[in-house]
Amino acid sequence: MITGEAGAGKSVLARAFVAEFNRSRTEAEPVPVLLALGDWGRQEPFRDWVVRHLVRDYGSTSAHAAQLMDLGLVLPVLDGLDELDEPGVPLPESRAQQVLDALTGYRSGLEPVPVVLTCRTDLYDVLEASGRPMLDAARVEIDPVEAQEAVRFLAMRQDAVHREGAWRPVLDELRAHPQGVLARSLSTPWRLVAMATAYEQVNDPRELLGARTEQEITDRMFARFIHASVRAVDEEAGYSPERVHAWLHQLALRLQARGGGANTLVLPELARSPGALWARVLYVVTVGLLTLVTLRTFLPDAPQGSLGWGFVLLVVGITVMALMCLRPGGIRLLPHAAMGLPPWRSPLWAVAAKTALTGRSRWGVLVLSVLPTLVLWRTLAPEWLGGMADWTMASAILPTLMLYAGLVAGQVLDAAVIGPSGWPRGGALVALVLLCPAGVLLGLSLRAGLGLGTALPPLVLFGLLYCALCGDTVMYLCWLLVHLRRVPFRLSRFLDRCHAAGLIRITGGVYQFRHREFQEWLARHPVPLTRPTAPARDSATARTP
Structure with a gap:
């Protein structure tokens, strides 16, 4: 314990x-x-x-x-x-x-x-x-932080010594009243670090001296904490402190609506949260429209008999698999283990490739590579060797095979190593794997003068298949569309930036707020309480270039 x-x-x-x-x-x-x-x-x-x-x-x-x-x-x-x-x-x-x-x-x-x-x-x-x-x-x-330890910590913080005029009254207050309101407010490492982050380079820490309660100190400190954290990390990415505060407030409200002490943000489960009914409705409507368009475009030209009924059963089966993703424990054609991919320039890709080729999964990789190898041989080999020698077709197929190899290599890495932002990248890569052959079919149809009407059925069928393979990704996109004005569309990128700023932490494959107290404070405050201040440095102690 x-x-x-x-x-x-x-x-x-x-x-x-x-x-x-x-x-x-x-x-x-x-x-x-x-x-x-x-x-x-x-x-x-x-x-x-x-x-x-x-x-x-x-x-x-x-x-x-x-x-x-x-x-x-x-x-x-x-x-x-x-x-x-x-x-x-x-x-x-x-x-x-x-x-x-x-x-x-x-x-x-x-x-x-x-x-x-x-x-x-x-x-x-x-x-x-x-x-x-x-x-x-x-x-x-774990014992509380004593006032003299808080003084020593704040005095050692980088850049604090260069604003002695602003910090001296605060340190003197801690020394003079070790059991006062300010000392009690800074008696935990979390609050002490938040206070140092909020005031060491910008804002005036002397405003805390006028607070009468610990809650008032917490409100002022957290309002400055977001601005100071974002200032050095995210403003160049277009995330102003006000927007970061508003977006984090919305996410905190989502966790509060789940109840039961919820404190984890799991991106694939956002669309299954209690307040995400419209996202699920949009997903069902999307799957239904794709199914109807597929059947409407294929059936008039489909042959009569068992082949036509077989195609109908295939489409219905894919639709059922897509709708099964609405359940948290539903059957998935593509498991989550294959959906976590590292950043595109990450050195983890080299580790993934080496593990796939030399680890316990190497025999599975060899078996999975047989069909792509035969397809490439059939496309590239000259006619006297049984091929078509069609370099145009090969240039269209090769990207699909490379993306497929990326999926095979990436799934040998643990999701905890990749982090929660790897899951949307996995869904994007699966979409590209399906989009490449769909694009090839579209290009061949247009080159043959068949028009868009002939290319539309395969495209719709690929879209329906993607819902069955990556229904969680489609539901997540539906949730983002429903909440487009409340959270950023590139939510995983935003949360990664908040993690770099110290506002969010990552545990395995989930995001969490830096502290539960910070999460609850954000849920109660939709906008910052006061505008940040940036006092000038003391001329006598300013750092020389």
């Missing part, structure tokens, strides 16, 4: 534990995996919940993840026990108490299975006093 006050660094300590344990663990020891408790359902067994996250966040298959759990090779590091319940929920009915009960019963034979859990001190004290704490657990308590 890791306990501490809100913002004491429980999540940071859990992350540090995962990193250090992975660095020193032996082959026989379990692998620590950091998991957020926010979406654990009341009726879902703990083992099944961990397996679901290994599949969703780390690109594992269900069978492999279940085998790892049964062999005791996964060490769950569970973050956020205190974020599961709304205020006022009776303790016997709380999800936090049910989590402790489930973990107490999580055993291998007669021995308890190791887990690491984080929780606020006050809540865990209540859970312990209830007589049903987590048994056989050692407890690590």
Whole structure:
């Protein structure tokens, strides 16, 4: 058990534990995996919940993840026990108490299975006093940051010394009143870092001295925190602090609407959230129109008999597979493990290619390469060797095969290594794989003088097939279109920039706000409270060029 006050660094300590344990663990020891408790359902067994996250966040298959759990090779590091319940929920009915009960019963034979859990001190004290704490657990308590430690930290921050006139009253207040409002507000590492970020280079920290309550200090500090974080990272990308605040507010509201302490942004699941009904309706309408257009254009010219009925059944089957994506656990033709791709210029591509050609999946790669090789041979080989020697067709087919090879290579990488932004890139690459042959058919039809009417049916059929293969991607695009004025269309790029600015953190294949307190504050404040200030540097201590 890791306990501490809100913002004491429980999540940071859990992350540090995962990193250090992975660095020193032996082959026989379990692998620590950091998991957020926010979406654990009341009726879902703990083992099944961990397996679901290994599949969703780390690109594992269900069978492999279940085998790892049964062999005791996964060490769950569970973050956020205190974020599961709304205020006022009776303790016997709380999800936090049910989590402790489930973990107490999580055993291998007669021995308890190791887990690491984080929780606020006050809540865990209540859970312990209830007589049903987590048994056989050692407890690590994180102490508050004392005023003299806060002074030392702020004095050491880069550039703080070059604004002594602005910072001196703040440091003097901390020294003179170590139990005052300001000292209590900065008693956690999270708030201390947020305050230093908000005021060390821009804004005037002396405005905090006039605050009478900790909440007032928090409001002023967080309003400056976004502006100061965005100022050095995202303004050149066209993201003003006001727009960043408004977009993050909308995302915080989405998490708040899900309830149950939700604190993870999973891009494929945005369209399945409670407030995304119109996105799902738009997806159903899209699939329905593609199906109707496909049948309307093919059936008049289709041959009568079993072949025509076979085509109808094929289209209906593809439509059903596309609609199955509306369910969170629906059957997918292309699993999420094959949908996470690194950035286009990332060195991970070299790792993926080497792993695909030399790892355990090399035989599968060889088998999958047989058909593309035969297609290339048929296209490029001269006629006396059984080919067509059609270089025009080869130049059109070759990009499709290269994109397909990228998908095969990329799926050997773990989603956690790639990050949550790799999932939209995977959907885009699948679209290109299908778009290339569709473009070839369109070009051949136009060159033969057949017109767009002849090329339209294959294009519509490819679109319907894409919905069946990557329905999550299409649903995500529908969600973005419905919320176009509330969030940026390139949402994953925006969240990656927020991660670089320190506003968002990444855990496996999901995004999270930097801290739950920051998320809740954003949900309550649709616009910044005050305009940022940028006091001039003291001339006596200004840095010389």
